[in-house]
Amino acid sequence: MSESPALLSATGVSKSFPGVLALDDVHLDLRHGEVLALVGENGAGKSTFMNLFSGVLQPDAGTMELEGVPMSPAGPRQANELGISVIHQEFHLMPDLTVAQNIFIGREPRRAALIRDDVLERRAAVLFDRLGIPLDPRQPVSHLSVAGQQMVEIAKALSFDARVLIMDEPTAALTETEVATLFRIVRDFVSPRTGVIYVSHRMDEVKEISDRITVLRDGRYVDTLPTAQTATREVIAAMVGRQLETDVRPEPVAPDAAERDVVLSVRGLSTRKLLKDVSFDLHRGEILGFAGLMGAGRTEVARAIIGADRSTGVVEVNGRPVSVRNPADAVRHGIGYLSEDRKRYGLLLDQDVVRNVMLSSLPGMTRAGFVRDTDGHRVATEMVDRLAIRTPSVTQTTKNLSGGNQQKVVLAKWLVRDCDVLIVDEPTRGIDVGAKDEIYGLLTSLAAQGKSIIVISSELPEVLRLADRIVVMCEGRVTGTLANADATQHDIMELATRFGADHLITTGDAE
Amino acid sequence: MTTTKRTAKGTNPKRPTRFGNRQQLQQLLAFAGLVVIFGFFSLASPYFLDWANVKGILLATAVTGIMALGATFVIATGGIDLSVGTGMTLCSVMTGVFLANLGLPLVVGVLGGLAVGALIGLLNGLNVSYLRLPPFIATLAMMMVAQGLSLVISGTKPIYFSDVAGFDQLAAGELIPGLPNAVLIFFVAAAIAAVVLSKTLTGRYALSIGSNEEATAISGVDVRRWKVVIYVVAGLFTGLAGVVMASRLNSAQPGLGLGYELEAIAAVVIGGTSLRGGKATILGTVIGALIMATLTNGLRIMSIPQEWQKVAVGIVIVLAVYADILRRGKDA
Incomplete structure (x- = not known):
């Protein structure tokens, strides 16, 4: 040969x-x-x-x-x-x-x-x-x-x-x-x-x-x-260049999660196009995973909650029904969404870490209508430390950062805004193996600090690794909610492929 | 592109909306707009439907229409051409130089006018492609250069074609009885433009570049070279518009031209062509140009002051583009 x-x-x-x-x-x-x-x-x-x-x-x-x-x-x-x-x-x-x-x-x-x-x-x-x-x-x-x-x-x-x-x-x-x-x-x-x-x-x-x-x-x-x-x-x-832990399950971070306060409660969320009667609760300090096949409606749930798409149903934040008509409303209620396409929807790629971190909190960082860059600088420096963002300086342009560090900058933006609920869509897409671990650790520690996090992911090991409970969707419906301890990849796939009658019609059409 | 992920299968071949249908709908909408405007004015004024008046509308459409045809190609790439107005004037003036001053044969003068247009396009294309100037800047500069040159070359005075036998017949003659040649030229030019846009590499790559320039380049298409070709095509239409304009006025008016580029762009946009590029139809542009001319004509017949006519045209542009956005929103 x-x-x-x-x-x-x-x-x-x-x-x-x-x-x-x-x-x-x-x-x-x-x-x-x-x-x-x-x-x-x-x-x-x-x-x-x-x-x-x-x-x-x-x-x-x-x-x-x-x-x-x-x-x-x-x-x-x-x-x-x-x-x-x-x-x-x-x-x-x-x-x-x-x-x-x-x-x-x-x-x-x-x-x-x-x-x-x-x-x-x-x-x-x-x-x-x-x-x-x-x-x-x-x-x-x-x-x-x-x-x-x-x-x-x-x-x-x-x-x-x-x-x-x-x-x-x-x-x-x-x-x-x-x-x-x-x-x-x-x-x-x-x-x-x-x-x-x-x-x-x-x-x-x-x-x-x-x-x-x-x-x-x-x-x-x-x-x-x-x-x-x-x-x-x-x-x-x-x-x-080093050994990595794989197949890790979360420590039972919040075994008492069910008894904790419900931070976000969603009832009967429906959209004209896809979602049908989606209901779930998110507890304080909990990581709730959303699993499902592509097109199951996970991202659509997030978009409906933050008011990016029109929907019907009830969303309660801390027990009070709220009306979220657009993402600005969502932010006012402390809900931050990290898009799966962070380069397009998450970052100002041509601007530095400071500007990005400040973006959602600008009104709080002004005096007499003028932006106080010193505040932004201080806050950005704090965040770089807290999230271990690897950047030569806070004035580095974000497009020069690696995917993992860019993701941390987006996270920092929402943390500065004091969002209690973070919806993270495909948090490690395009991020390399080593940095994935860091993002996982970060999300887990944020939850431990009392943030409530929804993780939407197509990678089952990721969901199993992070989430305390897992909501599985199929065709816009919730087909099951599993506690992590009981869940296996097989269980999730079974729920994710539980197609209803109308699906059979659509696939029939497609073939 | 959106991030919607609806179909679990990924593709659904039996989806009814096909490319053709969508574009046809777009034109249908613009056409319906034209019919409504036509209907409104014919009820409002008894003179409106007079053939003489309709002929006037068509004549008024011809020059801006021809410019709009060229602009459609540039806009299809996601670019913009601000130089078509004064460029058209420069072509008129140069045609005057060739025919009236130098006394060259009619055919040579006309071809010379077209060649000047092509040259303007070539320079625009080179600036955009090889110097990588944004189209807005490159053609803004050309707009000024062309305006200045027109004035310099003509000595700021009109050039008259009174001694050039038959030149005025180019636009005013009626090869088809009742239909001025200028209008005929516009329609023939539109037919050619339609074939070029939908059936040749020039048109295909214009839409492709407008749709995703980088992808087109990665696919092995020499984007820079094709952009030059596209701007030259646009320039040829500018040249044709210049010749027709000169013939209609039987003179080259060096002070004219500024503002025509915006009318041409408005016609393209009303016709449903996206300023972001990738979507364009010639039929839409023709209808858009007709709408602009009909509106101006009808408002004038109704004795609405010229100042208000502009306001009306502005509103129509907003309505037309908003209608397009609404329609697109539905199937996005």
Whole structure:
């Protein structure tokens, strides 16, 4: 085996950005017919590495070879032509164009300068048939769910005659069924002439799909391990350079939770589109988990509570019914919401930590109408200490912070505002393994300090790790509430898939 | 894009709203608006439906309409073109230089006018693409440069085409009896623009860039080059508008032009094209331009002072765009 060249290889590759050495003498070998997982914490250099293969960036030093032939793609187009297709972590779709137009962008079949959309749609339909994806080529991408959009990305990557498929966190937006579809597609794709590089944070997926695992840490190559003979623990240890506790359950933080005051009580919450009669209680100092499949309505519950979407039902704060017509009302009642998309809804990325931390509390930090920046500075410094936000200074622009530290800044914003109820949506999305632990510890200690927290998460281990009780939703309904001690992943999945009669009709439609 | 995650399956191919239907609805709405305005004025004034008056409306639509066609392409990319008004004037003046001052043949003069328009577009495109100026700034600068050059080149005096045989017939002649050529040119230009927008790479990439520029680039489309092409296309329409304008007035008026760009943009917006880019239709722009002209004409016939006409047009713009937002909100 060792004589024949690898399908794709990189040797001694380095890449630096102003002030940062992103990749330092890194190597990688993708063999024919294998799925190679590439893992590492955020900032380990995975995305930079992928961008070198896809031609988005060029290495400063080192060589890359495809089938033993040196290659240096000057751009994404050229990488595609060489047979390398990349599915990026962020979607690169044009929402106003149709599915078919998106997939074949830049490769439109034409006759006499006129685009043949009929040919385009037929090709897309053939592609979807081959991949077993139920997509309508003529639908505009803006009408698709996040998962649907992910499927378009995948189909687009596979529409090239690719020999190497590189996938960067492809399952971030997918439900379990869709992940299964994706894995089937990956397995179908792999043949003796092809290979896959699979970048992921999720160890269970890496375990399931890959043959070998290459680990990067801080821009350096650490090791390549055979998946079958390696325990997840060892992989994580290689990633973070230390042993980490996994499968932790919360200490029974609030065994007496049920007897404590109810801080937030929701009764019969319904929306026109999705939610049906959602009721639950949140006790002081409790972490309440919300689990469910994508589209189950967890985020919608949060949006309804904070008044971002119109709803019916009763919301009581500290026993008093309140009317929350918009997020500003919610904040007045001490309810803060941390969106799953923190870059879009959580942060002013171009502004510094001080400005971000002050944002929700500005009226309290003014004198005669002028903003008192000294107050903000003091408060931000306190928060940086209290939450252990790693930033060179409080005047650092937040876009330069890592995902975990950005999340802490958003948390700080709500803590400064004195919110007693925090609704945290996907608190560790896009945050690396080490920093996840920190966020977990932070949420737990906030609860211990008397904050009441709702955690919405798609990752069951996360919910089980954090929550005292778990509300499971399916199709806009609450299908069960479990105490953590009794709950297993299996129980939650069972409740999360308890579809009602009308679901059968919808799925029937979709197929 | 929203973060709604409704369908558990992710996709639902049988969803009835298809691209075509949506855009058709958008045009239907604008068209219904036009019909309502038309109906209102024909009840309000007996002269309104006179063919002579309708012809006047169409003539008034032609020049701004042609400019709006070009502006549609730029707006589709999420950009804006403020230089179409004074750019149009510069094209008029240059056509005057070619025909009246230099005495070049008619065809050469007309093509020269178009070429000046293309050049304006080329410079806009290069500034936006390669110097990475925001379109607002790049075309604001061009608006001023074009205005200044028009005055310098003409010596601030109108250039008359009285000695250029047949030039006025370009707009005033009637190839189809009863229909002035200026209107015919507008309709033909609109038909060409519609095909270019929906069926060629230029149009597809304009919408694609407006929808998500970075994604378009990552997909291997040379975005910078195509943007230049798109601005040149817009410039060609500016040039055509300049030639038609010169022919209609049988003179090039260097002081004219400022403010036309806003009328053109208003027509595009009323037609349902999103200023954020990604969504645009030529039919919408044509209807938008007709609405603007009809409104001005009708209000004038009803003897409403010019000052109030502007107020009315402003209100219509708000209503049109708000209606579009409401409709979009429903299926978002």
